[in-house]
Amino acid sequence: MFDVIAFDADDTLWHNEHVYRDVQGRIIALLAQYHSAEWIERRMFETEVRNIEHYGYGFKGFTLSMIETAIELTEGRISGAEIGQMIELTREMVKAPVVLLEGVEETLTELSSSYDLMLITKGDLFEQEAKIIRSGLAERFSKIEIVRTKTPETYQALAAKHRLQPERFLMVGNSLKSDILPVVAIGGRAVYIPYETTWAHEVVPEDELAGKDFLRLSHIRELPPLVENLKAKN
């Protein structure tokens, strides 16, 4: 039924969002003397989203956006020393261990006996490559694609490049915006497995989901039986 089963990486195979939120929490604590946590968080989010067009995704853009917000919020009164502490905090993100979600290894092992597996992750090339290597999962995938953004055009281009028919392509991920809707839009199949938290920028309003044909699981362990089921029905 499927020629390829493709997986998103961050928060689908390994924990990521909580690394960002943890560092952000520590930066907010550092700025506590200036403003309330809620207000700092809101302004940081606004800066992050506004800067995606300049910086793309990843921890370097995140760091620059945090610094920019801190300068704005303090009207430039924040000291160089405090900004230095922010840079040190964010640099720990690069060294943070890549922690796999529970059940990921067994699921990939099980599926790889019958299917060609692919990894499609968006973000910073340098950072994503490093995480893929540190995850220990690189060998599980016959194809690894690091893309700048995940739109229907991105998936169309990947399908063309690897000569895949969308209807025989299954994408698995935790982001409706990046992993599910664009794949459905080009006629592919998609399995949505929400992570414990979703970055606000990736949230999709309920009404955009109406009539969209995708599957939803609560745990990656449920994927092999689902795939078997789809195959049996076909």
Add this chain to the structure above:
Amino acid sequence: MFDVIAFDADDTLWHNEHVYRDVQGRIIALLAQYHSAEWIERRMFETEVRNIEHYGYGFKGFTLSMIETAIELTEGRISGAEIGQMIELTREMVKAPVVLLEGVEETLTELSSSYDLMLITKGDLFEQEAKIIRSGLAERFSKIEIVRTKTPETYQALAAKHRLQPERFLMVGNSLKSDILPVVAIGGRAVYIPYETTWAHEVVPEDELAGKDFLRLSHIRELPPLVENLKAKN
């Protein structure tokens, strides 16, 4: 004689290094009250090189390294407002127009009538994609590869991926370290066209060049006759 002629991008097809040095010069001027220009420049270079392992290449890592150096050099006394000015200066780099080197368009046009052209650039995915699009050259290349680093292993992997024989592969670039020596190491042919300035980190000591078989041109316009010449001799 060649199945593919591949080009580096930054400072081979379009100006890049001077954009960095220009912004760096303006940052150094901003810090003039703290230290001498020479000392600031030296420390900035040290920080940049030390941080490549954390940040990779590209303007976001450059920005973070500049900020880090400024904080260190002033022992944290630099103000948030001054760091804000640094961020604004570096952000102009993203918007800077992509200016082609003289003769690039005609050379690519001429070669593309007989050869398959490829682009191989290292650095930040987000930034390199944006520059490729803005350069207007994307359509000239049948294959575009943005890689994290350019080692012999990188070229070996690209050759395998595209089923290229190294001896039928010609790489053209301005960096001995990234474009020439690693290609020569895997048995490919390479044409070195130095740019007006070379980032110190890419400089190769003379003695490492001894016995290395590569060609050298002073201008990209000389490339089509050189290729013709090589073909005639073969």
